[in-house]
Amino acid sequence: xxxxxxxxxxxxxxxxxxxxxxxxxxxxxxxxxxxxxxxxxxxxxxxxxxxxxxxxxxxxxxxxxxxxxxxxxxxxxxxxxxxxxxxxxxxxxxxxxxxxxxxxxxxxxxxxxxxxxxxxxxxxxxxxxxxxxxxxxxxxxxxxxxxxxxxxxxxxxxxxxxxxxxxxxxxxxxxxxxxxxxxxxxxxxxxxxxxxxxxxxxxxxxxxxxxxxxxxxxx
Numbered sequence: 001x002x003x004x005x006x007x008x009x010x011x012x013x014x015x016x017x018x019x020x021x022x023x024x025x026x027x028x029x030x031x032x033x034x035x036x037x038x039x040x041x042x043x044x045x046x047x048x049x050x051x052x053x054x055x056x057x058x059x060x061x062x063x064x065x066x067x068x069x070x071x072x073x074x075x076x077x078x079x080x081x082x083x084x085x086x087x088x089x090x091x092x093x094x095x096x097x098x099x100x101x102x103x104x105x106x107x108x109x110x111x112x113x114x115x116x117x118x119x120x121x122x123x124x125x126x127x128x129x130x131x132x133x134x135x136x137x138x139x140x141x142x143x144x145x146x147x148x149x150x151x152x153x154x155x156x157x158x159x160x161x162x163x164x165x166x167x168x169x170x171x172x173x174x175x176x177x178x179x180x181x182x183x184x185x186x187x188x189x190x191x192x193x194x195x196x197x198x199x200x201x202x203x204x205x206x207x208x209x210x211x212x213x214x215x216x217x218x219x
Contacts, residue, residue: 005031005041006201014049014145015176017169019189021206022198028182031198032148035180036069037061048146066094070139070177072168074151076131078123078138085110085119088138095142109137113167129160136168140177147172149181153188161185 005027012018020028033039034046037053046053048068053061070091071077078087088106092098097105110116113133123131132152139147152168153161165188172179181188189195195206 005034005198008198008201008203010196010203012178012180014178015173016194017172017179017181017192019192019195020180020182020198020203021184021189021195024184026198027201028198029150032150032180032182035146036065036071036148038065067142068145070142070144070147072132072135072139072147072149072152074154076123076128076135076155078131078134080122080124082123083119084115084121084123084126084134087123087134088141091138091142097142106137106141109141110134112171113137127160128156129164132156132164133167136164136171140171140175143175144177146178146180149179149183151183151185152181153183153185162187165191 008027008031010018020031022028030039034041035048035053037046037056041054044054048064051064051068053064056064079090082090085103085106088110089102092102092105107116107119110119113136115130115133115137118126118130123134126134132155136152139149149168153164156164165185168179169191171177179192181192183189189206196203197206
């Protein structure tokens with residue numbers, strides 16, 4: 001049996017932005033799936049706030065994920081048959097918020113990400129950066145406690161990635177949303193409050209190692 005995570009342990013504070021780094025295949029996406037309850041750990045415990053994800057059955061995990069977590073993916077995962085505003089509003093409708101309230105809330109957040117004039121646009125007519133901004137709005141519109149982002153800038157050029165990163169961090173920090181982001185993007189990692197590296201199945205503080213290297217003169 002291949003162990004992807006083995007004794008990985010971390011505590012993330014409310015409102016903190018934490019970047020998870022590590023080589024390809026180290027388990028970053030698996031870690032996010034465990035936090036969200038998409039996957040279930042063979043052992044150990046995953047808690048979000050005072051809720052123990054690993055003690056929930058699948059239906060309960062699904063409802064918890066829908067209400068309390070937001071997701072941003074590398075390839076956007078937008079629904080092509082829905083327009084921009086409908087993609088964002090769907091996250092509210094799944095949580096029982098419909099009608100004028102849902103439309104107004106979706107439109108307001110899309111204006112915050114700079115897409116207030118693209119509400120009725122087909123998502124496949126948008127640039128990659130615009131699609132990712134729609135995905136960020138969709139992930140945050142229901143005001144989740146935690147945002148999980150899996151390589152959110154990995155499919156974008158450097159300039160667009162920097163713009164999307166600024167939008168993501170500005171919105172989450174203004175809302176005090178806890179963010180866990182798996183990334184290879186060094187700039188995004190440096191912008192986080194803390195960086196953890198997945199190495200041989202364990203989480204280690206990359207910040208502490210960099211600080212130690214600076215003190216000893218190792219670059």
